[in-house]
Amino acid sequence: MARTTKSVGRNVLRKEGVEKVTGAARYIDDLTFPNLLHARTIRSTIPCGEITGVRHNFDTAGFTIVDHRDVPGKNIVALIDDDQPCLAERLIRHAAEPILLLAHEHRETLVAADVQIDYRRAPPVYDPEASQTTFKTIAIEKGRLDEGFAAADLIVEGEYRTGHQEQLYIEPNGVVALPENGGITVYGSMQCPYYVHRALMVLLGLPGDKVRVIQTETGGGFGGKEEYPSMIAGHAALLAKKSGRPVKLVYDRVEDMLATTKRHPSIVRHRTGVTREGRLTAMDIEAVFDGGAYATLSGVVLSRGLIHASGPYRCDHIRIRGRAMMTNTPPNGAFRGFGAPQTQFAAEVHMDRIADALGLDPVRVREINALRPGDTTATGQRLGRDCSARQVLREAVKRTDFRRRRRALAGTNRGIGLSLFFHGSGFTGGGEVKLASKASLALTERGVRILAASTEIGQGTRTMLAQIVADTMGLPYDSVEVNAADTGEVPDSGPTVASRTCMVVGRILQRCAEDMRERLGRLTPREYLRRHGPLVVTKAYERPAEMSWDDNSHQGDAYGSHGWGCDVVELEVDRDTWEVKPIAFTTVHEIGKAIHPRLATGQIEGGSAQGLGYALLEHVVMRDGRMANASLTDYSIPTTLDAPPLQVVMLENPYKHGPFGAKGVGEMPIDGSAPAVINALRHAGFDLRAIPATPEKLMAADVLPRSPQRTQRISPPKISASLAASAVSS
């Protein structure tokens, strides 16, 4: 059965590589159409209240003007809860809420148009814990917490906070909408063409065949182009329908930062029982996520966050409770990691504090508790042989000579810290069953063509899927073409999110390829076409038989497989400026199988660097419900001067249902950097519990005794009261 693989595991040329390095690749702002109108969004300037009047202080001749009354279908951005209007009607829930749309053929005239909105203000809520509106509450329980705490020698508590983070893809959100064939065609920068397709059907009241969505080359997404394109596509489509002309709506950087989604800020509280030897006996975890003004994806972000909240550790008695709360800020949404970076930040910083409290080193406490094959997670998922938590830990410790380095740096301005983490591949629980993704292969003269809605957004989708198909069919890589992600031509292979494209969509395509290989028999593609005519093979997702999940109790097999990672960061603190400079970064990732090692390395390096930005630099300042530093001048992401040399080690422990053993890889790299940084700062003497660790936070941080081994006990519980209070209110 096993065929010799020819391209899998090798660094073949990426499919669209040449276009990207020559400037020939066409991104949304590179497209132009005859009679094109430019568009502009008029947004609220208050965080909470209602609209009392709209005045046009300009000559409206030549303008197309759209408000909520122009919506022919339902005025919502269809996603999960359908609570977000596409255009505000009366109520305002955040300070970038779209109210009015303008289009004009001259950009200068468009920009000059003055619209006055009058409001009646209402008091906003910015503190998620003070909010009265809960989007989602989830509880996960395993064992009996009281028994676990009774078996503990020590209880360690802590509260950890993370801030917003902006995805900061270098290409801002943008679309072009064209009225076509009595319906609408939308080109755009996006991750999920079929999300946009469905949203447009609902908004415009059109049948599916009257809506066509085509992804253009996309300049980065990171989750920021998961759900937001449905909003902006709706806006352009409304203007195009009304004007009867093509409409381009491309945000500038400031608008993109002010209005589009960001990572959910979080507050996570841990109360953990441990034995003297360092074994976890009970984990009580409570998480609050700030959802922003509308539910969007907050419930599922919370779910993934909570499932990862106990980290890659074995413990018989776990309770994890969480809520996603409404605040009067722009909706928070998908961002690489999807809740897991927040909760694993808390888990991993807490783990170092547990080690400190016990006088153990951070490696030892993780060695004792790391999940092994046969163990169960918080949701009761029994892990198979593809669990590699201890392997990645050992490899990282060995590669960095961690213990010796830690002793050598003690008492200096440098610190070294690590984090151990995991990430579930694919949609959570029954999500993949609900998605029921489909993908197809069509026979061509030279080979085959992949038909899938999975998007290339930099990670190498086209290349990696083509490798899987090529090797499964025994064809050369170059003879596999990849169709554009165009809903008029490809089936719905699901959204390009959740570290699912390689493992889930790759597997569906592999099954298509297996089927097609059998049908071809000994014929070449050309011979087959001559004799039998066109051939298209379509397959849908099949849940592995051993998986089960109960959404109500959040119990069962949350993910088909998990990736496993361990990061080690060495950094230096400038005790005059309080700046932190990462000096060296090593990460070990176990990802099942690296289909394209160089692309996989790129995911790991890039995600790790984003995580370093999250840890140290990326500070979204919210003032009156509005991002106060919405520009690249004032919001810093890592530059060449900030990013340390990144050493990536990939391990492969195959997942039996992944194509060639592959698991997901896209998100996990961002889970580990921030806790490793904070743990390194802890080693350097700074007790921080929140990110980003800006110089201001460092200056204000408690300074720990500067000795490599600390044995003081953690102060008595001081958050029990607030835990009790929140339990009552939720």
Next chain:
Amino acid sequence: MRFTLNGQHRRVNAHPMRRLLDVLREDCALTGTKEGCGEGECGACTVLVDGAPVNSCLVPVAHVDGARVTTIEGLNGRHPLQRAFVEHGGAQCGICTPGMIMAAVALGKRPTPDQMKTGLAGNLCRCTGYSAIYRSIDEAGKGINRRGRGARGVKKTQSSRSGSGRNGRITGKTS
């Protein structure tokens, strides 16, 4: 306004304060130069003016009157950096790539690691963490073509019984 664009004499009829970026993209239909921020922070719009890298979003077209302007299209797909960026992962989503390559061209043939860090500090990349960009520039300098070969330094580093999977083995790769 007259200038030399990618080796060709060019005359454009534009307001002198119009951004060079817009003149290139709209008047000259060269859309390889990208806009990422419009305020000179991201470097996606980097082009060479008389050989020096500039953010074309900050340059009024009047400034290039009589100058030599080179954009990504001017490399004709033949510059060693272009090939190296494809092969070594220097380009992921590709939106920063034209500007990054132009900034790298300005570094000369064999830049040192420090020269790369400093010279590219004005070009943001959100995908790579920069490591693959350094590797691409290094490889372009060496002029080595490694098309289709396995990853550099791939080796089996470990096998494990406890974590055995399909083939009972965990293999390691170092990038």
